[in-house]
Amino acid sequence: MIETRTPAKCLVIQLARLGDTLQSLMALRAAKQLYPHLEIHFLVRESFADAARRVPWIKHVYTLPSQDLLAPILSGSRTLTDTLPELEKWIAPIRAESWQYLINWTFSEASSYLTALIPAQIKLGYTRGSDHTMQGTDGWSHYIQAIVQGKIPQNIHLTDVFTTQLLTALQIHDGEPANQGHAAVTSKNFFSLTLTETEIAQISCDSRKRWIGLQIGASRDSKTLSPRKWAQFVEYFLERNQEYGIFLLGGKSDKTREQEFIAELSPNAQAWLQKKVIVSFVGESTFDLWASLLSRCQWLISGDTAAIHLASLLGTRVINLSLGEVSYAETGPYGNGHYVVRPTHSDIPITPQVIYSTWTYANSEWAHKKQTTLEEHFSHLNGSHVLEGVEIYRSKIRPTAEGGGVNFEPMIRRPLSLNLWTSRVMGHIARAWYCGWIPEITQEISREQIAPELLQMIRQYEESSEVLSKICVQASRIANTIHTKSLSLKSTKIMRLQEKEELQDLANKLQELEELIVRLGRTHSPILAFSQMLKVLLQHLQGDHLVELGRDTSLVYRHILEGVNIFKSWVKFTLQLGKPVALQPKLVPVSELHVHRSGKDLSP
Amino acid sequence: MTHVQMGELNQETCKINSDEKKLLNEFLEALLNEQNQTLGEIK
Numbered sequence: 001m002i003e004t005r006t007p008a009k010c011l012v013i014q015l016a017r018l019g020d021t022l023q024s025l026m027a028l029r030a031a032k033q034l035y036p037h038l039e040i041h042f043l044v045r046e047s048f049a050d051a052a053r054r055v056p057w058i059k060h061v062y063t064l065p066s067q068d069l070l071a072p073i074l075s076g077s078r079t080l081t082d083t084l085p086e087l088e089k090w091i092a093p094i095r096a097e098s099w100q101y102l103i104n105w106t107f108s109e110a111s112s113y114l115t116a117l118i119p120a121q122i123k124l125g126y127t128r129g130s131d132h133t134m135q136g137t138d139g140w141s142h143y144i145q146a147i148v149q150g151k152i153p154q155n156i157h158l159t160d161v162f163t164t165q166l167l168t169a170l171q172i173h174d175g176e177p178a179n180q181g182h183a184a185v186t187s188k189n190f191f192s193l194t195l196t197e198t199e200i201a202q203i204s205c206d207s208r209k210r211w212i213g214l215q216i217g218a219s220r221d222s223k224t225l226s227p228r229k230w231a232q233f234v235e236y237f238l239e240r241n242q243e244y245g246i247f248l249l250g251g252k253s254d255k256t257r258e259q260e261f262i263a264e265l266s267p268n269a270q271a272w273l274q275k276k277v278i279v280s281f282v283g284e285s286t287f288d289l290w291a292s293l294l295s296r297c298q299w300l301i302s303g304d305t306a307a308i309h310l311a312s313l314l315g316t317r318v319i320n321l322s323l324g325e326v327s328y329a330e331t332g333p334y335g336n337g338h339y340v341v342r343p344t345h346s347d348i349p350i351t352p353q354v355i356y357s358t359w360t361y362a363n364s365e366w367a368h369k370k371q372t373t374l375e376e377h378f379s380h381l382n383g384s385h386v387l388e389g390v391e392i393y394r395s396k397i398r399p400t401a402e403g404g405g406v407n408f409e410p411m412i413r414r415p416l417s418l419n420l421w422t423s424r425v426m427g428h429i430a431r432a433w434y435c436g437w438i439p440e441i442t443q444e445i446s447r448e449q450i451a452p453e454l455l456q457m458i459r460q461y462e463e464s465s466e467v468l469s470k471i472c473v474q475a476s477r478i479a480n481t482i483h484t485k486s487l488s489l490k491s492t493k494i495m496r497l498q499e500k501e502e503l504q505d506l507a508n509k510l511q512e513l514e515e516l517i518v519r520l521g522r523t524h525s526p527i528l529a530f531s532q533m534l535k536v537l538l539q540h541l542q543g544d545h546l547v548e549l550g551r552d553t554s555l556v557y558r559h560i561l562e563g564v565n566i567f568k569s570w571v572k573f574t575l576q577l578g579k580p581v582a583l584q585p586k587l588v589p590v591s592e593l594h595v596h597r598s599g600k601d602l603s604p
Numbered sequence: 605m606t607h608v609q610m611g612e613l614n615q616e617t618c619k620i621n622s623d624e625k626k627l628l629n630e631f632l633e634a635l636l637n638e639q640n641q642t643l644g645e646i647k
Contacts, residue, residue, distance in 0.1 A: 070636060080632055087628055088620055095620075110638045113631035117624055128627060 005037035008174060010101040011094070011118065012040060013125070015064060015111045017219075018048045019305035019331065020158075024105045025055055026313055026334060027162035029190070032057050034177035035170050038101075043094070043114075050287035051310075054191035062094055094118055101169065105162055107144050109134065124169055135540055139434045140165040146536040147426060148330065152529045153419045154426035155329040160405035164435065188295045190313045193288040203292055205279055209245040212237070213294055213311070215302035216261060216282065217254035222324040224303040225350065227257055231264035233301075233352035237359075238272060246272075247293050249307065250282035258282035299363070301355065308333045319359055321350060328393065329423060334406050337365070338395040348389035357381045358392055374411040387412055403431060403439040415451030421458070422526045425570045429529075429563040441570060447577045455578040461571050464524045468517065469564045475513040476557035482506050483550030503546070510553070514538070526567070534560055 014024045021044055032038055039059050042052040046063040053061050069087065072078035095118055104115045104125030112134050115127035126145075129135045136142045140161055147154050148161075170177075195203065205211070214234070218224035225233070234246055250258060258280055262273065272278045281293060291310060294300060300311040303321040311318050311333065318333035322342040332340050339362050343350055361368075361377045368377075378387050393408035424444050432438045485503060514534065521531030537556040543549045620628065 066635060066639075069632070070639065073632075073636065080629065083632060084625070084628060087632060088625075091620075091628070108634075108638055110631055110634035113627050113634060117627050117631070132627065132630065 005174075005178070007037050007039040008035070008100045009039045009098060010041065010103065011043060011062075011097070011099050011120070013043045013102070013104040013106055013111055013114055015043075015045055015066075015106040015108065015114075017306065018051060019309050020105070021048045021051050022306065022309035022313055023159045023331070023334075024162060025051065025058075025190075026159050026309070027105075027166060029057075030163050031166050031170060034167065035174060036178060037174075038170075041097075051191070054193055054287065054291070056192045065090070091117060101166075103166060107141070107149065122169060122173055124165055129542070133539070135542075136536070138165065138169070140168075142533065142536050142540065143430055143434065146533040147430070147529055150529075150532040152426060152526075152532065153327075153423035154430065155407070155423040156427050156430055157332070157334060157406045158330050159334045164405075168434070188314055191288075191291050193292055195288055195292060199286070199289045199292070202281070202284075203289070203296070205247075205276060206245060208243075209277075210243060211245050211247050211293075211297045213247045213249050213297040213300040213302070213307075213316070215249045215300065215304045215307035216257050217250045218302075218304040218323075220324060223326065224323065225321065227260035228264045229349075229352060230261050231269070233355055234272075234278065235266060235269045236352050236356050238269070238277060240356075245276070246278045247297060248278060248280040248282055249285060249290065249293065251285065252283045255283045299359065301359070305331055312338065317362070319355065319362065321355070323350070329408055332393075332406075332408060333395055335395060336397055337362070339411075340391075340393040340395070340408055342391045342393075344389050344391055350390065351386070353382055353386055354390055357386065362394075375413070401439065402443050403427075413448065416445070416449040416454055418454060418457050418525075421445075421454060421570075421574070422529075425526065425567055426529060428570070429566045432562060432566055433559070438566070441573045445570075445574065445577065450574060450578045452578075455575065458571055458574050461524055461526060461567075462575065464520055464527055465564060465568045465571055468520055468527060468530060469561060469568060471513050471516055471520075472557045472561035472564055475510055476554045476561065478506050478510050478513070479550050479553035479557060481550075482510075483547055483554060486546035486550055489546075530560055530564060530567075533563070 012024060012028065014021050024042075028040055032040060040057065041060045041062065042058050043062040043064065044052050045066050047067070049061055049063045052058050069083055073080060073083060091114075099118065099120035100122065102115060102118055102120035102123045104111050104123070104127065107126055109126075112126035112128050115123055115125060115137075116132075123137045125137060125141055127135050127137055136145055144161065146152075148158075214230060216224065216227070216230055238244065238246065248258060248261070262270070262280075265273070269278075273280075281289065285293070291314065294307070294311050294316050295314040297311070297316050299317050299319060300307060301319045301321065302308055302311070303323050305326070308318050308320050312335050315335070318338040320328060320333050320338065320340045322328040322332065322340050324346070328340040328342060332338070339358055341350060341355060341358055357378050358374075360381065361372075361374050374392060375384060375387065378384060390412070391414070392411040394411055396407050396409055398404055398407045428438055428441070428444060482503060485499070485506075489499065517527075517531045517534055521528035534556065537559065538553070541549055541552050541556070543552055
């Protein structure tokens, strides 16, 4: 289809790390496919700019020279004031452009100042208000602030948040997309890469072999395996799969780890290094080489988020070792058929056998077509005890009718924890708030996942969610009364004493109700989501007059109430599912009722 | 509640006024505080 719309200039700010940059690029690819007239420019830190520079449809990459700016200040050779003219010079050409869209996907304090400083017709993400307080410009930004950064479990992947946030804005301001955008977002050709002759020679490994990439490092040691475990895994793997080779991947900071890994290999395994069955690229990888290697791999095994996202973008399947404080639901591998392996508790180690058995199951999906369960597969290979202390999930892009986005399906049948239950409820509520519709709860939870411990906890929320919804109704009414009473005032500064006292009384009641919600949130953890969201939304109220503040506060409470009602439905449905089967009321279609009651059709 | 903030393009955008200078200063301060922070780490 030929694009006839005039280009819409769009600047995306991503000042976080490479993993976040790659997630942003994936979301932008989806938007670019649907709205080809978008002219996308990208603002990123210099150290992570290469990924954006290699994307052919990114018009221009601006880089923030954060090291050049900050290093002299940190060393004491310059002051903040000395640095300002340089910063002013840097931002001038960006401010001079006529941006239609400015999208800040960094979700940090610092980036919010940039959003405020760069003029644009439409802004998304964090910015600063006229009094310099932080403001979220849209619903998803409030959700990130209150829920994601507020440490409430939720299961919407950040790539889906970015995509939905941008597409909603585009739909509002640019109308329906020019095409349906069914093309895959990920591909081996996502980047336009250039390799030097040396790099081409390096990458020209045995073409008969299949390759597995191991990203041995991560931003923290706690997020990856120890060199000994990696070595054990490699030996275990190569002894059983001689048609495969291993690419060892990592940055300059992983050189020590690489040496420790090599030292841990047995003498026999050391020979694999000589025969180039194990090829190390640790410390040598430019972005182009790294991406080329990953696109040659059949699988990547990694705990490092940047490597996971890069492999996802390139369509390389991933086994994500989800170690330490990371949320696979939010930042795990995006796409179909990736696996996440995670210990049930931080003290429990992930063994090389578990990783290997997960890989053999995942790699033979085409043969068993999931007719064999992962549990049966593990049982054949090692005995089921190996699965104790491990959670394993498989990623799947859900059809729109089931809620859309990436979903991580549990591969081991276990009762649902309160955290997982809460994360599903929050995902459901977010869809209602920001997508305007929700799939049936029946698609999200089933009877076999409900354990008595979960029911016991959820029973407590039956009463508290009821109380919460009543508070929201009352608060919304009071705020609306403030709005109505203010409308009849000639001035909000000069009023009769009685009017002033009435308004003050209403404001005090509203304050009491807000405090009540905060107290409920402290005692019942899933309800904390609502008190945090309330706090964020109330902070974002922008009106200067009582009339506007009353009206907007009423809307805020109605918004919270919408979420609370969904929460109540989940509580009710889960408790219903937990009842013994014999006591479950059987749902009978209305058309059959007459027949059941009288034994014959009563219709004339 | 999905709403998008609308701004107006200012032809004089290149010039930085005193309020914007303050914003720029606050940006630099925040940048110093946030060294090496990612979305994941903020969480």
